[in-house]
Amino acid sequence: MLQRVVRSTIIDAPIERVWAVIRDFNSHDQWHAVVDQSRIERSEKSDQVGCVRNFTLKDGHHIREQLLTLDDRQHKSTYCIVEATVPLQRYVATVTLKPVTDGNRTFWHWESTFATPPGMERELTDMVAQGVYEAGFENLRRHLREGGDLRAPSAARESTLAAMPRALPVASRRIVVPRYGGPEQMVLQDADCPAPGPGEVRIRQHAIGVNYLDIYLRRGWIPPMMAEGGTPGMEAAGSVLDWGEGVHGFLPGDRVAYLWHAPGSYAHMRNVPADTVVRLPPTVEDETAAALLLKGLTADYLVHDLGHLDRRGPGTRVLVHAAAGGVGLLVCAWARKLGATVIGTVSSEAKARLAREYGCQNVIVLGEGSYRFADAVQQLGGADVLIDGLGEAARDENLAALARRGHWISLGNATGALAQVDTHALLAKSITFSRPVVFDYVATRAELERRAARLWAAVGDGTLRVPPVERHSLAGAAEAHARLERRATSGALVLLA
Secondary structure, three states: OOEEEEEEEEEOOOHHHHHHHHOOOOOHHHHOOOEEEEEEHHHOOOOOOOOEEEEEEOOOOEEEEEEEEEEOOOOEEEEEEEEEOOOOEEEEEEEEEEEEOOOOEEEEEEEEEEEOOOOOHHHHHHHHHHHHHHHHHHHHHHHHHOOOOOOOOHHHHHHHHHHOOOOOOEOOEEEEEOOOOOHHHOEEEEOOEOOOOOOEEEEEEEEEEEOHHHHHHHHOOOOOOOOOOEOOOOEEEEEEEEEOOOOOOOOOOOEEEEEOOOOOOOEOEEEEEHHHEEEOOOOOOHHHHHHHHHHHHHHHHHHHHHOOHHHHOOOOEEEEOOOOEHHHHHHHHHHHHOOOEEEEEEOOHHHHHHHHHOOOOEEEEOOOOOOOOHHHHHHOOOEEEEEEOOOHHHHHHHHHHEEEEEEEEEOOOOOOOOOOOOHHHHHOOOOEEEOOOHHHHOOOHHHHHHHHHHHHHHHHOOOOOOOOEEEEEHHHHHHHHHHHHOOOOOEEEEEEO
C-alpha cells in the first residue's frame, strides 16, 4: 500500500524568489540542513528534465533522484528516487508554488507517494513529513532571511537590517547629453551612483533597452522630460544591489528589469523606484528583458487596450508602420495570433522578409523618402486599426488608408512631430484617434506586473518570438542611435553595461 505525505506552508517572499531556488535541482545542499553534498551526474544542467542528482545526507544515507518535470509557468516540478539506502520505494514527489497576493507571498505545496517495507510505514512517513518537508520549509525561510529581505517577525527583521552595511555611493559611468543634437552629443562620463533613497532599489544594470523615444530626448524634442546634461534611457535589466528604507520583497542578486518615465538608464548603475521594478522569470535573459519590456508592454496595450484585437474577431485589418522594428514585429506576431489581417510598411526587401516571418501577411516596401501606401491598403479593404510611428510625413496617407470607423493610434514621430489633427478630417470617415504613452498603462505596480506576466507568458508559449537583438556597448550608444536613425536596424537594440 502506498503512503501519501502532504505538507503546505506560506513563505513570506515573492514567488519568483522562491522558485529561483526550488527550480535548481541541485540547490538543496545550500539550503536544506539534512543534505550534506550534492552533484548532478554527467555534468548535465540542474534544470534539465531527466537529470539525476546524486547526494548524501548528513546521517550518512545516499540517494539518487531524477527530475521528471519542470514547469516554469505553473511553478511546479516532479521528481523520483532512482536509488537510495533509505528504504523508500517507488517514491515520487511534486513541489508546487502559487502566488499569494496578500503581501506578495508564496504558497508552497509539497507532496509525495511511496511504499515502505512492512512495519516501517509510520517511521518513514514521519521522516519524510517532518525531517524533509517541514524542516525544508524552515530551512528555506532561513536561507532567504540570510539574504536580508525575507520579512521576519519585526524584532528579527530589525536585527537583520541593523546587521546590513549602510548603503554608500558606488562608482559608476553614464551617458550624458551636454547639448541637444546628433548622436555625437552623447558622451560617457564617470558618475557615482548615490545610495538608494526611501522607496528606491539600486540596480547593477547588465542590458539597457534602446528606444526611439531616446532619440527624441537627445534631439531636445521633449525638454520637460530631459534637460541638456541629462541621461537618456527608460528601461534596463540587471541585478539588485541594495535598497532604501521602506522597500520589501527583494534580495541582493535578484534578477530584475524596470520601466520608468524618468530618463536615465544609459548607465552602469541606477536607483529607481521599487514600484517600477519586476523580477525576471528564470527563462528570460537580461538582454531579452531589456529588448522586450518597453516594446512588449507597448505591444500589449496596442493589441488589447486600444486595438481590442482580442475582442474584434478574425479578419480585423491592422496596418503597422515600421513593421520590422522592435514594436512592429511584436505587434505583427500578436495581432496575427489573435486572427487579425496584418499589413505592414517597411523600408527594404530584407525588412519585408523579416516582417513576414513574424506574421505580417501583406508587406508594403516604401521607397527612399516615400510615404505612399494608402492605395495599397485600400485595395485590401482599408485599415481598421492603424499603428503609426512615422508622424507628420505620413499624415495624409494615414487618413486615406483608414477604413470607416477606423482607429488611428499615433505612437511616434520618426519623420517629425505630428501637427494638431483636424477633427473635421476624422469626421469624414468617423475615425477615432489616440496618442498613448506606455507609462500610463503601467501606472501601478499591479498593472506593471500583470502586463509583464502576460508578455513573458506570450514569449513562453510561442505567441511572441523575441525579435533580433542588435548589441552595442554602453560606450557605443552613439553608433546605436545613428543606426536606428538611418533605419539600418531591424528588431531591437540593447546596450551592454
